[in-house]
Amino acid sequence: MKNREIAHLFESQADILEIQDANQFRVNAYRRVARALEELTVDVAGLVESGEITGIPGIGKGTAAAISEYLETGMIGSYEQAKTEIPKGLLELLAISGLGPKTVGLLWRELNIRSLKELKQRLHGEKLLALPGMGEKKVERIQAGIRAYESGAGRMLIGTALSLAEMVRAELQKVPGVTEVGAAGSLRRWKETIGDVDLLVTGGSPETAIEAFTSMPGVREVLASGSTKASVRIEEALQVDLRVVSKNEWGAALMYFTGSKEHNVRLRALARERDLKLNEYGLFRGDKKLSSRTERAVYRKLGMAWVPPELREDRGEIEAALNGTLPRLVEMEDIRGDLHMHSVWSDGGSTIEEVARAARERGYEYVIMSDHSRSLKIANGLSIERLEQQALEIDDVNRRVRGIRVLKGTEADILSDGSVDYPDEVLERLDVVIASIHSGFQQSSDRITGRIISAMENPHVDIIGHPTGRLIGRREAYRVDMERVMKAAAETGTALEINCHDERIDLNDVHARRAAEMGVKLSLGTDSHDVSQMWAITIGVHTARRGWLSPESILNTLTIEALFSALS
Ligand SMILES: [Zn+2]
Ligand SMILES: [Zn+2]
Structure with a gap:
């Protein structure tokens, strides 16, 4: 389906108009089209073909023509034209968190800033600070956005x-x-x-x-x-x-092009120590090829166990493979459930029954409903009354849908004083409590670390959700002191989440490994807002593997009985 691709073009065209300070009604019209396309549950191509496309609110004849132009030619002429009307570098600026099209337009018209480079040069200048809506705070936010953008740039x-x-x-x-x-x-x-x-x-x-x-x-x-x-x-x-590559050299080529560079450098040095030569065509003694067909054969001839690709970062895997001490890494098959899910009760798109059925289809034994808590109003967080009603619906789904158990949970906000967003007697009745930070991202390290630690000290809190809060390429982590958090997690028996959403991956591989070494349990949650996102559990499993994690370190590998006793 090209729905999202086309929606993106309309969104981008709205951005261009807004940068040009065009009439707000025009801007909004383009944004409405983008949203309509994104929310379509059927292929837009089908609607164009049947002519039903103009029946969708916000999509008129002109828009319909542009969409079919894209479907036929892969581009929209008017959009390509619009792009030429502003300096190329301006669209890149929109990728920086803290910079919207209005600000970008202002920077361009008032200060002739046309690119990221020019923005960086003038970021702290007086003229920039004097622009309407600017100020030290906003400039700091833009600067943080630039750092985040550059660390993920081009990736x-x-x-x-x-x-x-x-x-x-x-x-x-x-x-x-x-x-x-x-x-x-x-x-x-x-x-x-x-x-x-x-x-x-x-x-x-x-x-x-x-x-x-x-x-x-x-x-x-x-x-x-x-x-x-x-x-x-x-x-x-x-x-x-x-x-x-040729079939005979498949293994050697796969090793070579899988990397990492650091891992391969170590392997080549090992080969040299043994008077061998390793390259993308095979492992050689003089001109004689010893092996090349499979990775396993090449590693074996080097005197070591096959190294799972996720470990190939030169973080100790070479030594472990030589000594036969590589860990038994967690696998998809070990996972018995998803421990972070939203539904239509808060800001998700799937019903509890849909979640239950999708989880069962994935072969899970259990799945959690962890909708947002009452203070997160923008995400339609649940009041205590609605949480109670939701529990009734979960009971009903558990009665009707066999072979899967829906756990009662919450993703409760950690409030600014470190308390959790429901009273103890409410938390007590839930099967699983995730506590997460959704506000006060800019707080000092002491303050935000203290908040997370006091949440962990609440005996009802089982898991800390997305512990660092980073959004890859968009928002840096909060200034949380992870060593202190991990220590407190070990002491209080609180699990830390590996949030599997590809924009979060939070904890990351390095933190997850450190946490497990400290005796902390990890919890995999996809944070799905729709059942179509539940596949992301694979990202979590592979991140866990990059963190050297065995099934024993991961809550989701427990049977439901073992999970309950681990959580109690
Ligand atoms: Zn969250
Ligand atoms: Zn969530």
């Missing part, structure tokens, strides 16, 4: 990379003779953000594979195309690199 979220790789894989599998298509690079290692998607393919003729790759639908530009490798650009900024 895509892993969720984006996964769906991109899936799409390309499907195209390549259609090529006659192709027997294997595999991800390599940081995607195979499940890093939290991905620069380029690296894929390897084997079987069939290289020319046919390259031809199919460079001409697949969605390719905007072919960046390079040779006899065994090619790079393409998809959409605005997504790069995919493909290499065709």
Whole structure:
């Protein structure tokens, strides 16, 4: 479905108009179209074909024509035209948290700031500070936004990379003779953000594979195309690199292109110590090839166990693989439930019954309903009365839908004084209590750390949700002292969440590993606001693997009885 892609263009066109200080009604009209497209539950192409598209509120004849233009040609002429009317660098500025189109327009018209570079040069200038609506506080926020943006610049979220790789894989599998298509690079290692998607393919003729790759639908530009490798650009900024390798060298090539660089440097040094040579074609003694066909064979010939890709960061895995002490990492099959879910009761899109059925379909034993608490009004947080009504509905769903248990939970706000947003007698009645911070992100380290710790000291709190609050590429973590939080978590027996949403991944791999070393249990939650997002549990599982976690460290691997006794 191209719904979101097209919605994005209308949103962008609204941004351009707003930067140009256009009439607000026009701006809003474009935004309305974008929202309508995003909320469609059916493919927009079908609606265009049947003519029903103009029946959707906000979509008139002109808009419908633009949408069908996009479906036919892959672009909208008026949008391409609009883009030329403002300096190119301005749209990039919109990606920075703290900068909206109104401010960007102001910076451009009043100070002739046309790019990120120019903005950084003049950020603390008096003229900028004197602009209406500016001020020290706002400038600080923009500066933090720039830092966050630059740390993730040019990289895509892993969720984006996964769906991109899936799409390309499907195209390549259609090529006659192709027997294997595999991800390599940081995607195979499940890093939290991905620069380029690296894929390897084997079987069939290289020319046919390259031809199919460079001409697949969605390719905007072919960046390079040779006899065994090619790079393409998809959409605005997504790069995919493909290499065709011979079947005999599959393992060696996969190792080489999976990386990380640091891991490979260590492997090559190990090979040299043994008078061997390791490269993308195999492991050699002199001219004699010892192995290359599978990764396992290459590692074995190096005298070590096969290293799961998620561990290949030179963080101790080489030594462990040599000594035979690699951990038994958690796997998808170990996971018995999702421990963070929202429903229509707060700001989610799925009913409790839909959540229950989707969880059962995934083979889970349990799933939690953890809607927002009463003080989070913008997310339609539940009053105590509504929480009680929700409990009745959960009982009803548990009676009707067999083979899955819906747990009664909450994602309760940690208030500014560190208390939790429901009284003890309410929390007590719930199966699982997640406590999260949704306000006061700018507080000092002491203050925000203290809030989390006092929430953990509440005996009813079982899990701290998204403990650092970062949004990858958009918002930095709160200034929380994670060492202190982990220590308190160990002392109070509170679990810390690995929030699996691709924009959060919070805790990250490094924190999760440290927490487990300190004896803290981790809890995987997708924070899904719709059942279609529940797949993100795989991101959590692979993040846990990057953190060296075994099933024993993870709440979700417990049977429901064991979970209850762990939580009590
Ligand atoms: Zn939350
Ligand atoms: Zn949530």
